[in-house]
Amino acid sequence: MAQSVLLTGAAGRVGTAILADLADEHEWRLMDRDPMTEDHPGEFVVADITDEETVRDAMEGIDVVIHLAGDPRPEAPWDSVLTNNIDGTQTIFEAAVDADVEKVVFASSNHAVGAYETEERTPEMYRAHDDYLLDGTELPRPGNLYGVSKAAGESLGRYYHDEHGLSVACVRIGNLTKGHPPIDYERGQAMWLSYRDCAHLFDRCIRAEYEYEIVYGISDNDRKYYSIDRAKAVLGYEPRDNSAEHN
Numbered sequence: 694m695a696q697s698v699l700l701t702g703a704a705g706r707v708g709t710a711i712l713a714d715l716a717d718e719h720e721w722r723l724m725d726r727d728p729m730t731e732d733h734p735g736e737f738v739v740a741d742i743t744d745e746e747t748v749r750d751a752m753e754g755i756d757v758v759i760h761l762a763g764d765p766r767p768e769a770p771w772d773s774v775l776t777n778n779i780d781g782t783q784t785i786f787e788a789a790v791d792a793d794v795e796k797v798v799f800a801s802s803n804h805a806v807g808a809y810e811t812e813e814r815t816p817e818m819y820r821a822h823d824d825y826l827l828d829g830t831e832l833p834r835p836g837n838l839y840g841v842s843k844a845a846g847e848s849l850g851r852y853y854h855d856e857h858g859l860s861v862a863c864v865r866i867g868n869l870t871k872g873h874p875p876i877d878y879e880r881g882q883a884m885w886l887s888y889r890d891c892a893h894l895f896d897r898c899i900r901a902e903y904e905y906e907i908v909y910g911i912s913d914n915d916r917k918y919y920s921i922d923r924a925k926a927v928l929g930y931e932p933r934d935n936s937a938e939h940n
């Protein structure tokens with residue numbers, strides 16, 4: 694069934710991948726602090742997610758929030774991730790609960806668990822024969838302050854689920870690259886997420902029923918060190934791409 698979806702960070706790469714395949718699947722309200730230049734479905738709200746009043750207005754009549762807006766740079770400084778990724782995410786969750794939104798899908802990151810990639814494990818863990826696998830039940834282990842902000846977003850989701858009954862899916866997105874996996878980058882090939890698998894995964898997050906989930910958002914890569922079993926079982930994720938098919 695089509696849902697009424699608020700998509701924050703709509704003008705960015707992940708938002709573009711989602712809208713490319715799902716524009717006609719749902720009723721969209723898009724939000725970004727930068728206006729969108731291309732054609733887009735639904736209405737567009739130009740706003741910063743830390744603007745509480747505008748965020749509250751944008752939640753009216755919304756079933757599902759896909760929350761992408763934030764500073765995506767692994768090297769982002771603390772003042773930026775504190776404002777955009779932590780404070781902004783708390784504003785989104787709080788407004789969602791107050792507006793009786795059913796689900797929030799939070800764009801988490803591989804960087805929330807980046808420090809599992811120790812010197813002893815790498816580069817072997819990036820290769821197909823290696824069986825090291827993270828499955829989403831492990832504790833966050835960020836390797837930078839950006840990763841800390843994503844772990845904080847996951848914790849905010851846990852709190853708003855436990856205290857307020859909100860359904861929350863945290864998608865630890867790998868490496869979204871258009872058309873083909875990253876070239877000469879084993880780590881990126883192991884965590885590649887194709888554009889069409891990205892759109893499909895977020896569609897499943899909109900449609901499926903769940904309580905609180907942390908799943909990995911990668912394609913079905915031979916090299917994977919992130920399990921996609923939970924995303925398949927709970928969300929019905931059926932990825933079609935594999936970085937090994939692009940060698």
Ligand SMILES: NC(=O)C1=CN([C@@H]2O[C@H](COP(=O)(O)OP(=O)(O)OC[C@H]3O[C@@H](n4cnc5c(N)ncnc54)[C@H](O)[C@@H]3O)[C@@H](O)[C@H]2O)C=CC1
Binds near residue numbers: 724777869
């Ligand atoms: N692209 C990737 O491979 C991955 C992305 N992610 C996460 O997915 C989300 C989207 O990432 P991308 O699309 O790649 O980044 P992007 O930079 O292309 O898009 C982010 C969008 O959010 C907007 N934005 C940033 N701060 C904002 C604020 N305070 N208020 C309103 N809008 C704001 C920007 O204007 C931009 O259009 C981010 O949260 C990022 O951390 C996580 C892992 C991998």
Ligand SMILES: O=C1O[C@H](COP(=O)(O)O)[C@@H](O)[C@H](O)[C@H]1O
Binds near residue numbers: 767804869
């Ligand atoms: O969280 C993110 O991760 C991807 C992949 O990380 P990288 O360290 O291999 O570049 C990154 O491209 C993206 O910008 C970031 O938001």
